[in-house]
Amino acid sequence: MSGIQDKVVAITGASSGIGEATARLLAGRGARVMLGARGIGRLNALAREITLAGGTAHYQALDVARPASVQNFIDEARAVFGHIDILVDNAGAMATAALADLRVTVISPEDLARAIANAFAFAAPEEADTG
Numbered sequence: 001m002s003g004i005q006d007k008v009v010a011i012t013g014a015s016s017g018i019g020e021a022t023a024r025l026l027a028g029r030g031a032r033v034m035l036g037a038r039g040i041g042r043l044n045a046l047a048r049e050i051t052l053a054g055g056t057a058h059y060q061a062l063d064v065a066r067p068a069s070v071q072n073f074i075d076e077a078r079a080v081f082g083h084i085d086i087l088v089d090n091a092g093a094m095a096t097a098a099l100a101d102l103r104v105t106v107i108s109p110e111d112l113a114r115a116i117a118n119a120f121a122f123a124a125p126e127e128a129d130t131g
């Protein structure tokens with residue numbers, strides 16, 4: 001085995017955009033992909049497409065803003081694949097503002113802290129304090 005072949009890659013925000021493209025690319029190169037997002041219709045379609053092309057994909061509804069949902073996603077990945085080798089923590093929405101508005105903060109400190117805590121829950125689920 002070399003490179004990405006057979007690696008288990010968990011991808012958040014896999015139902016569209018960069019996450020979807022990453023899933024398709026890595027699955028095409030032999031990775032086993034675990035897909036997460038809130039809208040499971042598109043995850044289902046992507047997992048089917050990857051599987052029909054000879055790849056390995058599984059999906060689970062995921063809301064990265066809810067620690068219990070993150071834990072479910074991790075548990076499901078471990079149940080199906082045994083472990084996670086790589087996390088592509090891509091889920092999110094672009095918070096943008098017109099330059100003319102001169103808004104320098106578009107995410108609250110509380111939301112930022114929660115997002116960071118959830119990301120650490122992926123890395124070390126036993127030790128992470130997501131409360």
Ligand SMILES: NC(=O)c1ccc[n+]([C@@H]2O[C@H](COP(=O)([O-])OP(=O)(O)OC[C@H]3O[C@@H](n4cnc5c(N)ncnc54)[C@H](OP(=O)(O)O)[C@@H]3O)[C@@H](O)[C@H]2O)c1
Pocket residue numbers: 012013014015016017018019036037038039040062063064065090091092093094095
């Ligand atoms: N595109 C760019 O130019 C650009 C530039 C800089 C940074 N980024 C960042 O790159 C990431 C992907 O961007 P994109 O352009 O590919 O965006 P996108 O097409 O809107 O995709 C966002 C993905 O995140 C998922 N998502 C959103 N909120 C979620 C939540 N609470 N829990 C789980 N999944 C959630 C969405 O699915 P559901 O709605 O079904 O959950 C979707 O699959 C974002 O974090 C964005 O901020 C993008």
